[in-house]
Amino acid sequence: MEPLAPHEKVYVDSEFAEDENHGQMGCEECHGGDPSDPNWKTAHNGVVKDPSYPDPTETCGQCHDEIAETVKTSLHMTLAPYKKMIDMRANPDQAVRAKLGAAMEIHCKSCHSSCGQCHVSRPDSVDGGLLASHLFQKRPPMHTVCTACHGSRIEKEYFGKNAGIPPDIHKEKYFRCDKCHTGAEMHGDGKDYANRYEVENAPNCVDCHEDIYKDTSENAKQHTDHKDKVSCHVCHSMPYKNCYACHVGKDDQGLAYYKTKGSMLNFKVGLNPLQSNKRPEKFVTVRHVPVDQNTFKFYVENGLSRFDSLPTWKLATPHNIRRQTPQNKTCNGCHGNGELFLSAKEVKPEYLEANKKVVVPPEQIPQKVED
């Protein structure tokens, strides 16, 4: 993503005044400040850079009232799963929790998005800057919004930027993110979900590939044989990125930092930790997330005392789908191929307990078949 020069970040296209909806309002109606003051320093007193965060009711909500109401619960706005996951691992002691909460406030909450940080500017977490000189973007652009944040994993997978791994087949068909991740999904539905996999209107492969399990479909037998046993990604994902050991803190100058160990490209099939009616499969792709027992050690000792409550290898939906992959080329590309499955030896001994739900015992690896 090309960086913006400081003046480009705040340059407004005079065409904006011709926007018959947003351009007809005074700047101060959303942003505050004093438009009659010719002194830029005092004119900016009280200016709100992003008037849509945290509550867009009085700004966007004046016209887009239904969206403004539900978006307050959207995962992009609340980052609720971050907090819920940390809470599940957190030390129950209230004083420790307070310190954890303060650390999350510094390091985790800055990653949120908002109406403005998708439709008007780049997200704050990547230093902001107006997207198209304040002209509102009905469809947020991929590179400067979606993958500006989802850059390390999703962008590299989807655009084929991981060495030796081709881009997602949907990218080759010119699908933008919002082809699958619709506005309705992004805007939330008012429900407080525990994680993104629960979201009711999240994309599902069969939304488009609706005939895939019909007798008349291509490879019908393979698809019906594996239905509800393995997720689509198990057969159709390529190797993806796994991250390790994130530690956060503040440097000598009081600036927040994070440190992660090198990431690894890998492909691992694990037992589904979130098995449900919606996701009944036994086997799913799992990705290692960067959480570590000492992630918050700078702020508090033993903050994540219940670390084993959740696995560090989590259900994943990699964004590098291919029709043909090494594991689906032949039946035994997967069957009997122990390398593909997450085994106990690939988990750090101190994290075995946390991952016991996802590690695949050798006896559960599907047997080799006669091709």
Next chain:
Amino acid sequence: MKPLKYAAFSIMALIVSLYFLGDSWSQATSGENHCFTCHTNPRLLIQITREIAAARKGEPAKSAAIEGEG
């Protein structure tokens, strides 16, 4: 002829003054939006952002301790 020239010059000067005065008067009464005037002027924005950068010289924007992918 001299008084006539003076009179003509004075009238011209009055017309020009009224023209500019009228313009600034109409701006004042219509309430100029300085946000829009400034934020649509790249030259002015460059000047101001340079001023801000100079005032913040030496302040690191991000920690140098950041390592790895975010």
